[in-house]
Each structure stands twice: as structure tokens, then as C-alpha cells.
């Protein structure tokens with residue numbers, strides 16, 4: 260796609276209050292995300308309101324121009340990269356919090372507000388919004404919803420799909436519509452809210468969201484539990500999830516992850532530590548002690564060598580710093596690592612990790628595993644150098660084996676990062692042909708001109 264000067268002029272006239280940017284130095288800022296992919300858009304439009312978006316989508320439909328919605332471009336899968344050129348629609352100026360209703364436990368926001376701004380505003384009323392990607396300070400709610408992004412709290416409180424009451428959006432015809440309702444119960448019509456969440460900007464542009472709020476817990480306790488083997492830690496995760504107290508977060512790190520952060524921070528762990536669980540428990544002052552005891556009881560499986568309870572804010576922060584320093588530490592060692600975020604049922608984590616260790620040896624690729632174990636969501640990091648073709652060949656074989664294993668164990672290929680551009684070729688291994696056909700039909704109904712984020716999420720429809 261390349262826009263003619265006539266088209267550009269008509270676009271500028273169409274959106275008088277918006278910003279239309281076409282200078283190369285402006286375009287480059289919108290040409291990449293947190294993946295290694297990059298492609299230049301033809302133009303960038305920064306709207307201020309829904310009406311401008313409606314006009315823009317209609318214009319793109321008439322002119323058959325791709326339209327790529329964009330939050331802050333922190334996604335890891337190339338989902339915002341304009342691989343076919345076209346218009347990038349940046350939500351950066353639609354960033355207002357429109358309403359907070361503590362008694363109804365919801366908050367109405369525009370899509371360009373950051374996750375952190377939502378957390379801060381909710382906290383003033385004693386609430387929080389559960390999805391908590393590590394990128395909270397810099398990612399937008401629109402991006403969170405479009406990827407169904409979450410983080411450690413997902414184990415207890417769920418992902419955006421469980422934490423959004425309704426949406427306002429514009430479909431590929433440029434028609435505005437509402438989904439869901441303002442109440443926590445509602446069963447009128449099909450659930451278009453959950454359909455749009457996770458659709459990576461391929462079905463509609465989200466222009467407003469009603470977020471479901473949760474009360475901030477009265478208190479929390481943070482634990483670090485060490486194991487002398489990966490298998491012991493993995494089995495402990497199953498035991499923890501099989502008892503009634505749901506942890507606020509339940510994070511896992513394998514031996515290589517521990518080694519990696521030990522190189523960057525003062526961990527002072529015993530040499531025998533081969534795996535680590537970082538566990539948080541929330542509750543009221545009167546219940547927390549019992550809940551923590553129940554969790555410790557199930558965490559102390561064979562192979563558990565240490566349980567450390569953080570007693571001060573500094574100790575809690577230090578433990579989380581350890582967990583959050585992992586991604587940057589890995590990036591230092593392997594700047595272009597392949598980071599997957601598969602999910603398997605919690606009871607299959609021991610077998611999954613055992614088989615991944617075999618795949619690692621078989622293909623000669625270093626693999627570091629950590630992640631949101633309470634959900635079975637593991638970040639599997641293949642430390643490779645993309646400039647080394649032999650290594651990349653081995654990595655792709657290892658990756659294919661990991662995805663096959665994931666599906667054999669009744670898992671799913673992505674827990675929170677989504678498919679974007681990078682994982683499309685694997686999607687049909689998980690989704691059967693009939694479901695895929697229905698998904699393509701749905702795409703066609705919402706986006707008949709196929710302008711919304713083409714080339715992302717689903718593989719192309721080759722059935723004609």
C-alpha cells in the first residue's frame with residue numbers, strides 16, 4: 260500500500276481535529292513494537308474521539324487501506340507492526356478516565372489510558388483492576404484488552420476476559436456498537452465483549468471499556484520457597500492449586516533463571532537451590548495467617564529446602580525485583596532470545612518441564628523457563644543468536660517440539676502475549692478446521708473489507 264498525495268489530503272480534511280503524521284521521522288516511531296519486526300506505515304492518525312475513528316475506518320474501507328490500532332507498542336508479537344503498510348491508528352490521546360463507580364465496582368476508560376493510571380485511580384477508592392502486566396507503567400488498556408494480557412495476579416483474579424463488563428467499539432464498516440453491560444450479571448445476546456478481547460485489533464477498534472474493579476486486599480504476605488529440583492517445585496505448584504486457598508500470585512523460576520539473576524543481583528541462595536517459587540497470599544488481617552499456613556503446608560513437598568517469609572516492604576520489593584529483573588537479565592545474555600508463553604494444565608507442569616529438558620539436549624539449544632505457574636503459564640525462553648543460522652534451525656525444531664508437546668498435554672500456545680505476526684503458522688495446530696472456518700466467518704462479518712490489522716492473529720483464509 261502507498262497512499263497518494265490526494266488520499267493523504269482527503270484524510271487530513273476528514274479528521275480536522277486529529278493529527279495525521281506522514282513525515283518519515285514520525286512514521287518510524289510507529290513502525291515497530293517489542294518484537295524484532297519492523298515495517299513502515301504510510302501514515303499515522305492520532306484521533307481525539309470516537310467520531311474521528313468512525314470517519315477514519317469508513318475512509319479506510321472505501322480506499323481498502325489497512326488500519327492498525329496501536330496502544331503504546333509494547334506487545335511482543337509484532338501485532339502492531341504494519342506489515343502491509345497502511346494507517347496506524349494511535350490511541351495515545353484518547354487516554355481519559357471517564358467514570359469511577361465504587362458502589363458498582365466499575366471504571367469507564369478510554370483505550371489509551373495506561374494500566375498504571377487505571378491502578379492509581381482505582382486505588383484512590385480502595386480498588387484495583389486485576390490484569391497486571393509487568394509493563395503496566397507503559398502499556399495501554401486497549402492493548403491489554405486486545406491481547407488479553409495479564410500477569411501474576413491472573414491465577415486468582417483472571418485476565419481481561421474475566422475483568423471487563425462491556426465495551427464500545429467501531430467495526431470494520433465504521434459502525435459504532437456497544438457490547439456487554441454495566442452489571443456483573445447479564446445474559447442478553449451473544450458475548451461480544453469476550454470475542455473482542457484477545458482479537459488483537461482484527462475485529463474492531465475498541466474506543467471505550469467498562470472495567471470490573473476488585474477491592475484492594477487488606478493485607479498480603481510474600482514467600483520465597485526453594486527446591487533442590489525443578490520437579491519438586493513443579494509438583495508443589497500442583498499441590499498448592501489442589502487446596503482451597505488460591506494464591507494472589509504463584510511464580511516459578513528454574514535453575515538457569517536463578518543462575519541468571521544471581522549474576523545480576525545479590526540473591527545469596529544456597530548452592531543446592533535448583534528451582535524457586537515466589538508466592539503471594541492476600542486476605543484480611545483475621546484470615547491471612549491461616550491462608551499462609553495452608554499454602555506453606557502444600558508448598559513443603561519433598562525437595563523443599565527453604566521457606567522465606569518477607570517481613571518488610573523492603574524485603575517484599577527485593578523479592579519482586581528479583582522476579583522482574585529476569586526478563587532484562589535474559590535480554591542482556593541473549594538480546595534476541597525467542598520468548599514463548601505457552602500454558603499447560605498445572606498438573607502437567609512436571610512432565611512438560613521434564614520433556615523440555617530432553618528437547619533442550621536433543622536440539623542443543625539453551626532453554627530458560629519461568630513464569631506464572633499458578634496458571635500453568637510458562638515463559639519458555641530459547642537463548643539463541645538469530646545471526647547464527649545453525650542455531651536458528653535448531654531453535655525452530657525445538658520450538659515445534661515444544662508446541663507439539665504443549666498441545667499433547669491439553670495446553671494452549673499463548674497465555675497472554677497473543678499470536679500477532681510471529682505465531683500465526685502454528686495456530687491451525689491448536690484450532691480445528693471447523694472452528695477456524697467459523698472464526699474466519701466472524702472476521703468477515705465484523706470486517707468485511709479486511710482492513711483491520713490484516714496478517715495478524717489468524718492464519719489467512721485459504722478456503723476462498
Ligand SMILES: Cc1cc2nc3c(=O)[nH]c(=O)nc-3n(C[C@H](O)[C@H](O)[C@H](O)COP(=O)(O)OP(=O)(O)OC[C@H]3O[C@@H](n4cnc5c(N)ncnc54)[C@H](O)[C@@H]3O)c2cc1C
Nearest residue numbers: 330331332333334338393399401402405408409460465675
Ligand atoms: C517490559 C515488558 C513487560 C511485559 N510484561 C507483560 C506481562 O507481564 N504480561 C503480558 O501479558 N504482557 C506483557 N508485555 C507485553 C505487552 O506489554 C502487553 O501485551 C500489553 O497489553 C500491550 O499493550 P500496548 O498498549 O503496548 O499495546 P500494543 O502493543 O500497541 O498493541 C497490542 C495489540 O493490541 C491492539 N490494540 C491496541 N489498542 C487497541 C484498540 N484500542 N482497539 C483494538 N485493538 C487495539 C493492537 O492492534 C495489537 O494487536 C510486556 C512487554 C514489555 C515491553
